Amino acid sequence: MSTVKSHRKVVTKLSLWAVGMFGFALFVMPPLYDLFCEITGIGIRPAERYEAAPVAVDYSREVSVTFAATNNEQMPWAFRPMDSKVVVHPGERYEVKFYAKNLTENDMVGQAIPSLVPFSAGDYFHKTECFCFNNQPLAAGEEVEMALVFVVDPELPSSIKSLVMSYTLFDVTPVAADTVAQLQ
Amino acid sequence: MAHGPAKGIGRWLFTTNHKDIGTLYLWFSFAMFLLGGFFAMVIRAELFQPGMQLIRPEFFNQMTTMHGVIMVFGAIMPAFVGLANWMIPLMIGAPDMALPRMNNLSFWILPFAFLTLASTLFMEGGAPNFGWTFYAPLSTKYAPESVNYFIFSMHIMGASSIMGSINIIATIMNMRAPGMTYMKMPLFVWTWLITAFLLVAVMPVLAGAVTMMLMDINFGTSFFDAAGGGDPVLFQHIFWFFGHPEVYIIILPAFGVVSAIIPAFSRKPLFGYASMVYATAAIAFLSFIVWAHHMFTVGMPIAGELYFMYATMLIAVPTGVKVFNWVTTMYKGALTFETPMLFCIAFVILFTFGGFTGLMLSVAAADIQYHDSYFVVAHFHYVMVAGAVFSGTAAVYYWLPKWCGKMYNETMGQVQFWIAFIGFNITFMPQHFLGLAGMPRRYADYGLQFADWNMVSSIGAFMYGAAQLLFLYNVIATIRNGKPVSDNKVWEGAEGLEWEVPTPAPYHTFATPPQIK
Numbered sequence: 001m002s003t004v005k006s007h008r009k010v011v012t013k014l015s016l017w018a019v020g021m022f023g024f025a026l027f028v029m030p031p032l033y034d035l036f037c038e039i040t041g042i043g044i045r046p047a048e049r050y051e052a053a054p055v056a057v058d059y060s061r062e063v064s065v066t067f068a069a070t071n072n073e074q075m076p077w078a079f080r081p082m083d084s085k086v087v088v089h090p091g092e093r094y095e096v097k098f099y100a101k102n103l104t105e106n107d108m109v110g111q112a113i114p115s116l117v118p119f120s121a122g123d124y125f126h127k128t129e130c131f132c133f134n135n136q137p138l139a140a141g142e143e144v145e146m147a148l149v150f151v152v153d154p155e156l157p158s159s160i161k162s163l164v165m166s167y168t169l170f171d172v173t174p175v176a177a178d179t180v181a182q183l184q
Numbered sequence: 185m186a187h188g189p190a191k192g193i194g195r196w197l198f199t200t201n202h203k204d205i206g207t208l209y210l211w212f213s214f215a216m217f218l219l220g221g222f223f224a225m226v227i228r229a230e231l232f233q234p235g236m237q238l239i240r241p242e243f244f245n246q247m248t249t250m251h252g253v254i255m256v257f258g259a260i261m262p263a264f265v266g267l268a269n270w271m272i273p274l275m276i277g278a279p280d281m282a283l284p285r286m287n288n289l290s291f292w293i294l295p296f297a298f299l300t301l302a303s304t305l306f307m308e309g310g311a312p313n314f315g316w317t318f319y320a321p322l323s324t325k326y327a328p329e330s331v332n333y334f335i336f337s338m339h340i341m342g343a344s345s346i347m348g349s350i351n352i353i354a355t356i357m358n359m360r361a362p363g364m365t366y367m368k369m370p371l372f373v374w375t376w377l378i379t380a381f382l383l384v385a386v387m388p389v390l391a392g393a394v395t396m397m398l399m400d401i402n403f404g405t406s407f408f409d410a411a412g413g414g415d416p417v418l419f420q421h422i423f424w425f426f427g428h429p430e431v432y433i434i435i436l437p438a439f440g441v442v443s444a445i446i447p448a449f450s451r452k453p454l455f456g457y458a459s460m461v462y463a464t465a466a467i468a469f470l471s472f473i474v475w476a477h478h479m480f481t482v483g484m485p486i487a488g489e490l491y492f493m494y495a496t497m498l499i500a501v502p503t504g505v506k507v508f509n510w511v512t513t514m515y516k517g518a519l520t521f522e523t524p525m526l527f528c529i530a531f532v533i534l535f536t537f538g539g540f541t542g543l544m545l546s547v548a549a550a551d552i553q554y555h556d557s558y559f560v561v562a563h564f565h566y567v568m569v570a571g572a573v574f575s576g577t578a579a580v581y582y583w584l585p586k587w588c589g590k591m592y593n594e595t596m597g598q599v600q601f602w603i604a605f606i607g608f609n610i611t612f613m614p615q616h617f618l619g620l621a622g623m624p625r626r627y628a629d630y631g632l633q634f635a636d637w638n639m640v641s642s643i644g645a646f647m648y649g650a651a652q653l654l655f656l657y658n659v660i661a662t663i664r665n666g667k668p669v670s671d672n673k674v675w676e677g678a679e680g681l682e683w684e685v686p687t688p689a690p691y692h693t694f695a696t697p698p699q700i701k
């Protein structure tokens with residue numbers, strides 16, 4: 001009968017559509033979202049090294065920068081900023097230190113992921129050196145002081161008076177297995 | 185034509201008859217409605233007074249989650265699928281649904297989905313407690329163990345809905361009686377056709393979202409985990425890409441029901457049939473491009489906020505066309521106020537009210553104040569309960585005499601209507617005030633300044649709950665010993681093919697297709 005045939009056509013088309021929408025949700029939406037965030041500049045930026053160009057220091061202005069350190073819940077290290085807050089002049093280079101200690105009995109590798117608040121200051125906080133550019137291997141019980149060198153851009157909008165730079169430390173030992181091997 | 189239904193339980197287990205399956209869907213959805221309603225009663229009993237009285241906060245969170253999930257996926261959606269099964273073949277002059285065996289399957293997997301979901305209440309760690317919108321990371325990193333069962337039951341429900349929709353589309357496209365052109369189809373058939381397309385488009389997206397959750401929880405991916413490079417906000421985008429069309433999936437068939445009943449009791453044809461069809465299609469299209477109006481507070485760029493705000497406001501235009509047409513249908517009609525008509529008039533008034541609060545919420549700047557407050561709870565209950573549930577009740581009263589050949593008790597129906605109407609408004613009107621005064625949703629307790637209106641709201645909720653028991657009693661009493669009706673046309677003003685078959689509707693109808701003039 002012809003209706004059976006046309007049923008089969010409808011069912012095939014709609015099933016393919018349903019499968020297609022499932023694939024769309026799983027494989028297209030997440031990359032599309034990342035792309036959107038990249039274009040509009042929302043979310044986490046990749047850590048990028050800034051080549052310092054000499055600029056005039058603006059001594060008339062002060063900006064406070066607060067540092068925060070958090071552990072991802074799977075990360076057992078001790079991790080904290082050694083200066084929790086500094087007041088800086090835009091254009092001047094500053095160095096601050098973070099402390100980390102591997103409290104476990106295993107050799108591990110950590111990776112810090114930076115995040116800056118407010119988001120709109122993202123283009124004006126320059127890191128010329130940062131422990132977040134590389135992962136940080138620590139042998140069992142080892143401790144380290146890690147440096148962050150930064151410049152606040154004098155172009156920073158005048159409405160922004162304080163910044164919060166926070167780092168989250170992740171355990172990346174499984175994916176950085178060769179670095180662990182070098183420790184031995 | 186020769187044989188009737190099989191005997192015993194086998195009739196229901198193996199049935200491929202659209203009327204049997206419609207009945208199964210309707211009873212199942214009513215059972216879920218009572219269960220979800222019971223959870224709502226627990227919520228309102230706890231919120232009767234400030235402080236913790238009856239349950240623990242963790243359990244309260246499980247109650248709000250289960251109430252939402254069961255009402256949306258277990259009560260409202262299957263109720264309209266049940267109506268579709270019963271009425272679409274009768275309305276288009278088809279002998280049955282296009283794919284009867286798939287129809288059986290799509291119903292019978294549903295009880296398993298909801299048994300699985302309900303069983304989580306007895307599991308260690310408790311039932312899902314992350315709200316019916318199950319935002320990550322609450323539903324991934326911080327979820328109870330039972331989340332895997334939740335995901336499993338979501339997958340089954342989705343499969344059931346997709347199969348049901350494919351069946352409905354195939355039936356409407358291929359099985360209309362000769363002469364039944366698309367623009368002659370009753371509006372209930374039209375709204376269901378469009379709803380079914382929405383379902384096929386977005387249920388897989390929901391399945392995708394829960395699949396990603398499953399992988400994040402069990403297989404170490406990081407779709408929604410910022411720690412691994414994902415983003416919890418992505419979950420909200422995917423969820424609402426499904427979720428906004430979902431609210432129209434719920435309400436479009438309700439529009440269809442109201443468009444059938446109002447003309448019948450106004451004794452006038454529906455005003456503006458073609459504009460109703462186009463408005464439905466326009467609403468369905470717009471529903472895909474407004475989802476982020478649920479997310480004004482996540483930190484979108486201002487251009488995004490503005491776009492989603494204006495696009496959302498645009499939906500008021502086709503919706504306004506519909507309300508205008510219903511009111512104009514009633515204008516100068518010979519109106520009578522039987523129970524189905526009362527529920528439909530209440531639908532038009534209260535749904536429009538809920539639409540207006542929706543318009544308030546669509547203002548991005550104002551929404552930051554209203555977001556996640558009881559104002560939102562009040563808004564969506566005006567459109568979900570006074571919208572979907574009222575029209576579902578109207579549909580049952582309207583078609584019940586045709587289904588079982590017996591007339592319901594009109595007085596009891598009207599008493600139920602007034603208790604439901606008054607109880608509903610006592611429950612949800614004060615929640616607007618609570619929300620505007622700053623009471624957040626989804627908390628087991630509240631500040632003392634919210635005490636009075638919460639008590640009023642709880643009293644209304646118990647009233648509304650009692651009305652549903654009266655409904656159940658009235659339906660059972662009608663089926664068992666209602667006054668028999670034998671007229672094909674149960675309601676004198678009713679139009680459509682379903683009123684041309686004998687009353688009660690025989691087990692097999694339209695074995696030879698009718699001719700449409």
Ligand SMILES: [Cu+2]
Binds near residue numbers: 427431474475477
């Ligand atoms: Cu929406």
